[in-house]
Amino acid sequence: QVQLVESGGGLVQAGGSLRISCAASGLTFSQYNMGWFRQAPGKERDFVAAINRSGGSTYYATDSVKGRFTISRDNAKNTVTLQMNSLKSEDTAVYYCATTLYSGYYYQASRYDYWGQGTQVTVSS
Numbered sequence: 001q002v003q004l005v006e007s008g009g010g011l012v013q014a015g016g017s018l019r020i021s022c023a024a025s026g027l028t029f030s031q032y033n034m035g036w037f038r039q040a041p042g043k044e045r046d047f048v049a050a051i052n053r054s055g056g057s058t059y060y061a062t063d064s065v066k067g068r069f070t071i072s073r074d075n076a077k078n079t080v081t082l083q084m085n086s087l088k089s090e091d092t093a094v095y096y097c098a099t100t101l102y103s104g105y106y107y108q109a110s111r112y113d114y115w116g117q118g119t120q121v122t123v124s125s
Contacts, residue, residue: 002027002099002114003024004097004116006119014124015086017083020036022080024097027114029075031101032099033101033103034073035051039096040090047107048061049082051072064090065091069082082095091121100113
């Protein structure tokens with residue numbers, strides 16, 4: 001049974017930093033590309049970042065997070081992490097990690113097979 005468990009969310013002031021993580025189990029982690037999505041109240045789930053199996057390639061939602069967020073993974077620990085800096089109030093959302101065996105089109109949520117339950121990130125202005 002595949003499980004993805006996010007952690008590290010919380011309340012932070014604008015301009016601050018937060019690091020959220022996702023622990024995976026029940027799958028061969030190194031075979032999966034990993035992604036982060038977020039969903040604000042009343043809005044669609046949006047792509048944030050993705051990282052390929054080896055960790056050698058990363059992808060970001062342009063404009064909104066590139067340059068502020070960094071995705072990384074540790075295949076030995078079956079974890080993927082999203083480091084978020086210079087947070088803004090518009091970053092407030094529930095953040096979800098997800099897995100996909102597909103390569104490419106990482107921004108498409110439909111390409112992901114498994115999802116975590118999400119972790120709330122709230123940025124106060």
